Amino acid sequence: MIPDLLEPLPRSQREAVDSAGYRIMRWMAAREVLQTRVTKGRVAGPLGDFLAHWLSLAPAPRGGSDLWLSFNYAQDQGGLKLSGGSATLAHSPLEQGLLHLPALRSFWSQELRQQHFVALRSLVPQAWLMDPAQVPPGAVIQGLNTVSWERTLQLWGRQWEIKDPQGQILTNRSLAQDSILTSRPVSGVVLKAWYGRNDDEQVVLSSIEAAP
Template sequence: MLTVSQIEAAYPPQGLFPRSAERTEDLLDADAPSTGYRHFPWLLSPAPLELEKPLIRQLQGLGHILAKFQDACHELYHRSAAGETHPWIAKMLDAGKPDWLVAAQRSRRLRQTAPRIIRPDLMLTDGGFAITELDSVPGGQGITAWLSALYAGDGYSILGGATGMIDGFRAAHPGGAHFLISEESSDYLPETNLFAAMLGDGYTVGRAETADAAALQGKTVYRFFELFDTDNIPPSRDLIDHAAQGRLSLSPPPIQHLEEKAWLALFHMPGLQSTWKTLLRGSHYDRLREIIPHGWLLDPAPLPEQAALPWLNLHSWMEVARLSQKERRLVLKISGFDPTSWGGRGVHIGHDMPSPEWQAAIERALADYPEKLWIMQEFHPGRIIEHWHYRQDEGDPRASLMPGRVRLCPYYYRHADGNTVLGGCLATIVPADKKKIHGMRDAILVPCTPA
């Protein structure tokens, strides 16, 4: 078991966080107390999180299923854009996006392109997993790679292996890659520098705002900036246009519709079930039905008098807004293409907020349609587990068990040969009374190991 002194002694010279400021709300909760550690703004643990072998097997097989789901979404979007089926889907997903970005994602080159990294957010529940998001521009690769190597070096069998993150990224980006970090994502610069150093020759880091698209022709560019932020990144349009023309390779590809959480709601829409069954293998469809919570798109269009919102069995969103606090075990979240769509900032948990605020959030979501999409999902409570952590008490680090809920973030890499491989998995364990799970000062961050 690792000690605090061993973990702090292994802290990389490149650092993991900005020295001038602590991580943003994506990692930290400003209201939480300081951990007291010299380097780390999270709770340290002597051991990785143990997962039962059936869960390990499910995680190892999930990447392929999610890759096929993304392929199905991409195919459905393009068929919709061509008017072949459900033309309202592409129209809805494209609303509020710049015309040039829509044209780029509809290009022949990008139609044949798939994301090379798949990073779902999985809530660990009593029944297994619940997917809350498919992160298209994931952070945490450097931290997960470093933690995996650290705990593997102490003798633990780490999910993905000691170098799984490194091997996976290299296989998905053979020949090297140039990471471009935007100011919006600058808190991830230190860990990206570390990750590039771990990857070795051919993997470099630069700033997105000063990139030269012409100088990057023929190269693979890792896009560490969100597509909603392109107005603040002068070279972004040139980079995306070059990618659409095949002059360089952008990873993740600049395909905005794949960065929308709306697909999680569209997957459960009754009128699309026959389409999904056509696009997906039966076993993949069934597994996705098990792990994607029921979801709905918030559309202000009135329903016919005899109709109801599926599963909710209510006639209007205003009826949903008037549900009692106990009845609204629901989560409202913005779909994408907005600064609040990452880091848990655009998430509203129905039973954890006063009725006026819940109603106001629904009214705002309806008013935003169609320029900004919002989805609602069934709330799946996380399973309560206990895990060891060190808390600094008067300078004496002591290990104790903390009851908590777990978010699992597995990193899947699509190799050039089409295989999807699990590189590693970061577990975020927050105190049991927390409803939202994201990085925070009172969270434990560890890799995973078979029980």
């Protein structure tokens, strides 16, 4: 079953599905390290204040022994993307925003190791924590190339959605407090994969099916 469903995907995408469970577990462990550092005040200055605020809004972590993940695959829309799962990190736009936050790039690279960080950034949909602070003159919001959130909101209805920290889509088109800009899910093949541990306690892909 596993080879048949993954066969149409490029090799890099098949490997991404195969390794996703392990990488999500690494991400969960690194996220706990980030929480501890912020809680103990080890991240100073504006970044520490920013993280303390957003981490206080994060949904309760959820994992469990039975890890499953869902993926959307559309070759013409960015390829394979994580779309959900049993772990909170897999479906929380706030956690996705933290993973893609430029100020945390060195932290994630160190805690996850560069190879896994790059792979996760490719797999996890982009999200932006909409900081009310003004973008400095001459700068743009990384990944969007816009000079303000107000300008970004003009993209509403195209490839973006705005959600609250719990992942609910906001219908008000004005800039809401503590809102998160996310890319719209790709439309394509949906796969649901389960992961377990082998005899060496490694996280491995155990089964996969096409979701309805």
